Amino acid sequence: MNDKPDAPDKARTGVAGLDDILIGGLAPGHLFLLEGNPGTGKTTIALSFLLEGARNGEQGLHITLSETERELRNGALSHGWSLPDNIEVFELVPPESLLDAAQQQSLLYSSDLELGEATRQIFETFERIRPARVVLDSLSEIRLLAQSSLRYRRQILALKHYFARSGATVLLLDDLTSDTLDKTVHSVVHGVIRLEEMAPEYGAERRRLRISKYRGQAFRGGFHDFAIKRGGIQVFPRLVASEHRTGFDRHPMTSGVAELDALLGGGVEQGSSALLLGPAGTGKSIFTLQFVAAAVKRGEKAAIFVFDEELGLLFNRTRAMGFDLEQMRDRGMLHIEQVDAAELSPGEFAHRVRERVDSAQAKTVVIDSLNGYQAAMPDENALILHIHELLQYLNRQGATTFLTLAQHGLVGDMKSPVDLTYLADTVILLRYFEAFGKVRRAVSVIKKRTGPHEDTIREYRIGGSGLSMGAPLGGFQGVLRGVPTLAGHAAPLSSAPGSE
Numbered sequence: 001m002n003d004k005p006d007a008p009d010k011a012r013t014g015v016a017g018l019d020d021i022l023i024g025g026l027a028p029g030h031l032f033l034l035e036g037n038p039g040t041g042k043t044t045i046a047l048s049f050l051l052e053g054a055r056n057g058e059q060g061l062h063i064t065l066s067e068t069e070r071e072l073r074n075g076a077l078s079h080g081w082s083l084p085d086n087i088e089v090f091e092l093v094p095p096e097s098l099l100d101a102a103q104q105q106s107l108l109y110s111s112d113l114e115l116g117e118a119t120r121q122i123f124e125t126f127e128r129i130r131p132a133r134v135v136l137d138s139l140s141e142i143r144l145l146a147q148s149s150l151r152y153r154r155q156i157l158a159l160k161h162y163f164a165r166s167g168a169t170v171l172l173l174d175d176l177t178s179d180t181l182d183k184t185v186h187s188v189v190h191g192v193i194r195l196e197e198m199a200p201e202y203g204a205e206r207r208r209l210r211i212s213k214y215r216g217q218a219f220r221g222g223f224h225d226f227a228i229k230r231g232g233i234q235v236f237p238r239l240v241a242s243e244h245r246t247g248f249d250r251h252p253m254t255s256g257v258a259e260l261d262a263l264l265g266g267g268v269e270q271g272s273s274a275l276l277l278g279p280a281g282t283g284k285s286i287f288t289l290q291f292v293a294a295a296v297k298r299g300e301k302a303a304i305f306v307f308d309e310e311l312g313l314l315f316n317r318t319r320a321m322g323f324d325l326e327q328m329r330d331r332g333m334l335h336i337e338q339v340d341a342a343e344l345s346p347g348e349f350a351h352r353v354r355e356r357v358d359s360a361q362a363k364t365v366v367i368d369s370l371n372g373y374q375a376a377m378p379d380e381n382a383l384i385l386h387i388h389e390l391l392q393y394l395n396r397q398g399a400t401t402f403l404t405l406a407q408h409g410l411v412g413d414m415k416s417p418v419d420l421t422y423l424a425d426t427v428i429l430l431r432y433f434e435a436f437g438k439v440r441r442a443v444s445v446i447k448k449r450t451g452p453h454e455d456t457i458r459e460y461r462i463g464g465s466g467l468s469m470g471a472p473l474g475g476f477q478g479v480l481r482g483v484p485t486l487a488g489h490a491a492p493l494s495s496a497p498g499s500e
Contacts, residue, residue, distance in 0.1 A: 011133065011169045014052030015045060017235025018193075021211060021220045026191065029167045031160050033139075033185050035174040036195030040207060041228045042173045043067070045195075046135040047076055048232050049171055050087050053133040060087040061131035063122060065141040066175070079232055090125045092118055115145040115155065123162065134163065137173040139185060144178055153184045160188055190215050195226075203342030209235065225347025236347035239354065241392030248398035250450075253364070256294040259469035260287075260460075263445055265453035268426055270363070272450055273391045273401040275420060278430030282441055283462045284404040285309070287428065288366045289323050290467050291402060295364040296333045302364035303335040303356040305349075307372020311338050321466045335360060341375040346386050349373070353390065357397050365394055369404040371417060388423055395425075425449040433479050442479050443469070 010025035019025045026032055026049075034042050050060035064072055069091040076083055083089065118141075126134070136159075146152035163170045172185065186192055191214040198206045208223045226235040252267030261267050268274050268291065276284040292302045304325075306314065315326050328334035335356050339349065356362045367373060374383055387403075394401045403424065407416050421427050427447040433440055444457045456472035457479050477485050 011049075012052050013045065014048035015233045015235055017224070017226065017237050018045070018209070018233070020237045021209075021224055021235065022214070023218045023220070026169055026171075027217055028169045029164065030190035031163065031170045031172060031188070033172050033174060033189045033192045034195070035176055035192065036209075037197060038175050038177065040195035040197050041226070041233050042175065042195060043072070043075060043137060044079065044228060044233050045193075046137060046171055046173060047072075047079075047081065047083075050133055050135060051081060051083075054084050054086050058086070058132040059129060060133045060135075061126065061129050062087065062089045062135045062137070063092055063125070064089065064137050065092045065118070066138050079230055081232075088125075088129050088131070090121075092121055115142070115151075118142070118145065119155070119158070122159075126163075126166070126168075130166070132168055134168050134170045135173065136170065139172055139174040140177045143182070149182055149184055152182070153188070156185055156188050186213065189213075191217070196223075206345050208345075208347075225345040227345070227348060234348075236345070236351040238347065239350045239389045239393055241389045241396060244393050245396050246398060253291065253400050254294055255287075255290045256297070257290060257467055257469060259458060259471075260290070260443075260467070263443065263454045263456065263458055263469075264426070264428075265445075265448060265451050268400055268402075269450035270400050271395050271398045272425035273395060273403065273423070274426040274428060275424035276402065276404045276428045276430065277407055277416065277421070279408075279432065280406050282430035282432065283460070283467070284406070284430060285314075285368050286318075286321065286462055286467055287430075287443075288368060288402040288404060289318060289325075291400070292334065292364055292366060293323055293328075295400075296328050300364060301333055301335075301360055301362045302328075302366070303337075303353070303360065303362040304366040304368065305337050305339050305353065306368050307339050307341055307375070308369055311336065320464065321462070322464075323466065335362060339372065341372050346373075350386065350390050354393065357394060357399050363399050364402070365399050366402045367404070369406055370420065371406050374418060383418060384420065384423070387420060391423060421447065426453075429480070431480050442473065444480070 009028060010022070011028045012019050012025040013022070034045060036042050046062070050062060053060050062072065069089045072089055073083060122136075142155060143152050146155055159170075172189065174185065192212045193209060194212050195209050196207065198208070200206060207226050207228065209226055210223050211219045211221065220237055220240070222238050224235055224238050226233055248271060250270050253270050254261045254267040255264075276287055278284055288304075292304065295302050318325055325334060325336060329336055337352070353365065353367075357365065370387070373387070391401060403420075405416060405418075405420065425448070426445065429444050429446050431442045433442055441460055441462075442457050443460050445453045454472070456474065458469050458472055460467060460469040473479055
């Protein structure tokens with residue numbers, strides 16, 4: 001379910017991305033289940049939920065059965081939070097008589113006494129405070145005290161009807177440490193939010209959440225990445241490109257190199273994507289920087305996301321070619337960011353790209369490279385779907401996207417780690433070839449959806465003046481195979497401007 005307008009009376013969780021997924025927040029006056037293994041961030045979300053209510057002047061109650069009040073407050077301080085007076089923390093502990101074996105009754109199980117006493121204390125505390133928002137942490141303790149599924153279900157139903165009469169919005173936390181196959185609570189509560197943590201073979205842990213149930217309400221389905229950082233939970237809703245449509249005038253985006261623009265039939269269309277394919281060292285990044293420099297010169301903003309190269313080295317290397325990226329950045333015309341593939345989830349990366357396009361109005365976006373992007377999601381089976389949604393979103397925002405993809409090999413038959421040529425609107429192919437005892441480079445455009453382009457192959461050079469290109473290699477065959485042969489009258493290979 002989706003596309004339902006935001007309901008103004010929903011209880012926001014205090015986590016912006018989660019509220020977006022819930023299309024506004026939690027329906028007030030109902031019970032919700034927040035489940036996940038220990039360490040997935042349940043308590044952090046619960047505290048955000050109570051703090052959001054406190055900011056709105058609502059009274060909050062945090063009932064803790066598995067964590068002490070001191071531990072809870074210290075956890076809040078780790079995020080820079082101080083619990084205000086209108087959030088009451090009630091630490092539910094068994095009465096001393098139940099902890100003393102000499103005073104326990106032999107005719108009743110101690111769990112019977114503990115469950116009844118726990119329920120009585122919860123109700124008494126609620127009546128004293130009359131909160132609008134309640135957190136119960138955690139259900140695992142109640143499940144253990146109930147001992148049977150029937151008694152546990154009846155206990156949850158009792159809590160549900162009691163809280164429903166008061167109109168309180170209740171968040172039940174379950175750490176899944178007891179019977180994980182027991183779905184008793186799922187059928188009773190109004191909605192279920194499940195948190196998961198995954199540990200890749202290398203790099204930081206990855207977390208994701210999913211709304212598995214929300215009665216009569218719209219929500220964004222599927223898994224959504226999230227991260228626990230100082231200041232709380234950051235949720236990155238799954239990008240759905242069809243929800244983001246804008247109007248803009250399409251026109252060719254030129255590179256500033258006349259021969260390259262001629263090869264592209266006038267340039268790369270605004271609001272389209274271009275994929276640069278080639279082996280390592282062919283200059284894929286330099287081609288993208290040529291378009292970035294031209295965009296900045298026109299007064300447009302650009303964003304570069306670098307996976308593979310250290311920024312200091314990139315600045316020094318490209319400055320010698322006439323691309324002063326630091327100066328562009330300092331002027332506020334360029335956002336350039338080093339992306340650590342081992343520390344970033346695909347959802348967070350898509351969020352960062354979207355943020356630059358939405359807030360900074362970047363109209364040229366470079367992702368260098370897709371090899372690094374793929375490394376950021378080694379356990380992902382949906383790489384192509386992630387890239388498809390990201391490209392569609394950028395295209396609909398009027399941003400021109402350049403992606404680089406390193407192929408395996410140097411000459412001859414090239415292999416790509418993933419085939420994305422059908423997703424890109426324009427595909428630019430870079431190749432090495434050998435001629436007269438030297439290694440040279442050639443470029444061709446093998447696809448362009450948005451208009452005509454040259455079907456020629458041109459030699460190019462990368463030198464102190466940047467990128468320079470020559471006339472079409474009209475009289476040679478086998479350039480793309482790496483060993484060309486002369487097949488008639490040909491423009492000399494040394495004709496590229498700026499050649500040495």
